[in-house]
Amino acid sequence: MKYIIFLFLFILAATKGSLAQDSFTINGVVTDSLSGETLIGVTIKFSNKSQNGTSTNVYGFFSYKLDPGDYTMTVSYIGYRTFSRSITVDSDKRIDINLVPENSIAEVVVTSEKRNDNVVSAQMGIAKVNLSEIRNVPVIFGERDVLKTLQLLPGIKSAGEGNSGFYVRGGSADQNLILLDEAPVYNASHLLGFFSTFNSDAIKDVSVYKGGMPAQYGGRLSSVLDIRMNDGNKKEFTAEGGIGLISSRLKLEGPIVSDKSSFMISARRTYADAFLAFAKDESIRKNTLYFYDLNAKANYQIDKKNTIYLSGYFGRDELGLNETFGFDWGNATSTLRWNHLFSNRLFSNTSLIYSNYNYVIENFIEENNFKVSSSIRDLNLKQDFQLSLNNSHNVRFGLDLIDHTIAPGSITSNERSSVNEETIEKRNGNEASAYISDEWEINDKFNIVYGVRASSFFLRGPGTFNLYDSQGKITNSQIYSRGQLVKSYFRFEPRLSASYLLNGVSSLKVSFTRNSQNLHLMSNSTASSPTDLYILSSNNVKPEVADQVALGYFRNFNDDKYEFSAETYFKTMQNQIEYRSGTDLRGNRNVEADLLYGEGRAYGIELYIKKRFGKLNGWIGYTLSRTERRFDALEQGKWFFAKQDRTHDLSVVGIYKAGPRWTFSSTFVYNTGNAVTFPAGKYQINNQTYFYYSARNSDRMPDYHRLDLAATLEAKPGKKLQSSWSMGFYNVYNRKNAYAINFQDDPDDSSKTQAVKTTLFGIIPSITWNFKF
Template identity: 70%
Template structure:
């Protein structure tokens, strides 16, 4: 009832502020790429004659703006496309669709805004967009274009390390990032144990990451939202493009089903590292399996001017096998059916039915000891979103319901196996939310984005549900039948972002955000693993909660060629999770008995300087931060460094257009080593050396730094066929960055302890041939 009153008051304020004696009309439409028919996300719509008149297209290319009757100069712009300038007389509701033609040459760097000073004028802060067309300019491991690795070059987004596609955002853990592919959550976004991400850049149209002040339509994670949208497919012409590299190849085909009405896109990728094993000098390596594949597919049908259907899917799999003795495979499957409907000139609707599945299987095939371990997390998701344009307000509201099913672990074995079958009980839950938000252009200088999200979670039977005390002892066990509510939670999540614009090139912004999370990652390692499992909030495990405040200064200079920003943030977190010493997650029927709950805090400053245009461009990003945790049962209740705490994080990116055909680029990254727990002593117990550990994460791993270089040679331009060669060197000066640390007695002097450092990569060259026709 309280939320209804708040929502009613919110709408009353909106309508009160919007009251006007003038006649108001709406201008709406869809903006697309003139060559492919793809909708353009974040295209700028600006009208002169009234300073605050402007908007951007939403995630479906649709825009709507309400204005007083009059004559305006309309400007439609989008990075890398020729602008459209048109004079319009607005004396009735008007629908205008626009097709933008790509510019002859793209000069913008990877991180780009939808207009030259959008970073200054946009009330949202802590948001970055990635121009997928230019990812090819960034040097990466094995020459494989990688969205996640490129994002980790931005301040506030820290990589989990070599051989890992996970990332940390403003002190949050890896599982506190919501990764969406066409609105479907992706639970493990890595291939080959983290060397590659699951996202094939050929199939991706738009990438947006929110690391603070996220809009109210997003929820379910504490730290960030990574919203990735796939290409719709070319509505005008059939095209094909791809690439052949040292260890993988890819191919994308797209084209119209019915010209200008419907289209399809199919993009596939596969590694062939296992093919080289057949020629390995070591015969024991022959017959092993090591590869991944993924497939992105999408189709859309424009039923009429007001209705469009979209169907998209992702299918990815990794397989690892050792001479028919051991097998390990894991993968993601997602599917999204979306219906976009225009109710009126001002009201836009999007209805989505979403399916997501992540599973893994581990198989031991040794005779007499064979077994198979499997785990699944599966979601069915319904979303209904509305967008309403009202004078200087852009109002969004909607509902979301997700049904989670988690199969934590099932062990099966043959009759002759020494391994006993076992199964951890499945868990089910329903996560629902209702939200309302408004982006209000209050004046020529002041913009406000505010909203409320009411989220709820219900843990459902059937099964036995236990309760534990603070020492992990069982105090109660109750059986609940199928569908019966075991435990429920309700949380109100306010969101607020504001910006004050001093002039066209300078502004200050502030934000406050509260987020809750009901899915919790269980992992014995410090980085993501395919065998990680999730648990749901329960009568023992409460929802994680994070509150974040941020303040930023944004400035452009030299005709918006250079962009500078400085953001400070403070985040405090409740119900954070750690493990008791000796916890084993695999097949653990009582994993919650081994969990500890405490608080967290993270704070820091992020500095970003970027040159956006010209033959030479790039950026410098620097983060100074602190991340800590506090648990009564750890470190005598004192605050200690979280594993992902890194004091300094620096990234430098340079891209140089040396000639019409040659583009050179380089990146340098440096960060303070992760916080680690190291032994402070040792003693003998039954003839075995036992190491003594005291404070949690009181020491540091060695600092990490690396220089990469790449060069791209464009083929001679042709009307129907294009090609390029990409050459790269990863880790140019062969830095042996630490992947793992272990401790053991020095065999030459048992009184001493030696540290064993393992490095994953040295210098790695790469070459890839890309083509398009």
């Protein structure tokens, strides 16, 4: 921590020295002229200055230092008309810009912040999704889905059909940090993974970091998915939404105080359960199957230097079977933020964040009545600063404090039930971290982003804490009082990304990132599920640590119309977790006794080519990779494939603007099947068949592939109402992709074995009416 304090003092000293120079600062906020929404990543350039210029941060703020004189200020952003004006710099100035949308530009679905940002920026391993454009990508049930779109990018792999989980560069699903307005979301799925929790109507910006993670992010090994909600329209009241086959959505937004304050509220609900009412079987009519979610946000600009934001999300899933079984789960988050401008070049954001994820399972059968509940709750205080030290240095630094409370599980029942009540002790932990990073433009060709994150973790009482040996036996047990320190860890996490501009259209980039993780997912499944449990680092479980090195070549063609990149990476992972054979995670007071610890590695190459402008747009993404694990207690200590290993992963996306009203699109995906363990033989005891298995994860599920088609018809514009029809077919050629394969005796000959394949979806049509007024 003393090193971080020293760096803070260095920044303050450097700031004091730079303020004495004979120059002035231009700063301001860039917004959408129609809605008043702040715009992220807008490019601002001044005549006779470096081509890199500056850009707006996640709150639309920019700052740039200029010598006295006359300049032409140019502001550009994909999808908006370029803004230019002449300015005279003779004092510090605040210049707020309203950009006008350019509806005539046919934009691509996934885009960088500016036309050549992918080449000149030092940041690598980042992708941004423009939410106004994902309506053209075909998805299951026709429901616009941010996570499903991200999984079409190289290096980001779907966890499987009917699952919103994803893997990034060899990491498991829990090694992704998912943030919604800075609040962590622990289970980002609805209906057991068929939908994600993110209603695209409520979102304005999505960034995913899969390599070269900036120092302001931490706590997960593989990636950060940073999602920002709409602030709300400050100009006028609007309503928009959509009505589909199984779900509908509605968003309302408008000014509270014109040009100073606004609100946004967005709701979505499925009505799959409504169709159950038409079933002839009464037992089916009593089933329950639906989800709903609600996004809300409000902001108030106190003055030019202070703005307050309050946002929240609440979502819930309900699943019930004929009044015999009930299962519900959901997330709740809230974020209170204060933006403050200390000076023309020092920007501050203070955030108070709450996040809660919980689930409840109920059995209503009287003699076996019980209820199981589990939760994880976070309270988080963040302080972030952004300092434009000068035109060559953009410094970020801050602090992050998190309080974790995990209730692993409790079982309650009525007095007539045969199920015993049980409660597993809660666990409490604190994370504290400080970071500093500098984006340094060394010259016109060489840019770097370097920094460090110092993170610490403290496990605290109350509770009974055990120590286990390598065989899972208790060697020591100690009781700790409330707040008493049980175990602490400290990690030093350096970060570096650098780019070298070979010429005006191509560059080389390199990055190194170290991350640590103190929350660990307990799951026996191949992907995240609503009943997954989390545990904290402890005196048995050490923090997971990952080091990743990446190298990339980036090139644009034909006036930035085409973009190409090739990135290769190598990642090592320490303190990875597996389970002993036969481990039961539910209601297990001593789950740490059944854990094994080892190491992992992942490496691969990602190829990406994209056409960004014109009538026909789209991209091809391909990943060739390998992901492995090694544990002393498994497979004689040899390396074996991790369950998320896939050799080949291919995505092809095409979007064709046929005219002013028709847009056609298609998606083709192919990937090698997941690594699994199949039976190598069987034997019988007392006429009961038992299977014995081959080496861990030495087999493969069948290869997965699918073609989707979609079309969107824009209705003729009316005076107030704008609408469109989106139609599509998921899995056009009705491929029976395997969801699971189970093995059983052949009913006609028990000496033979049958492999039974379970599939989820064949061809699925969809149609949705979207509207806005």
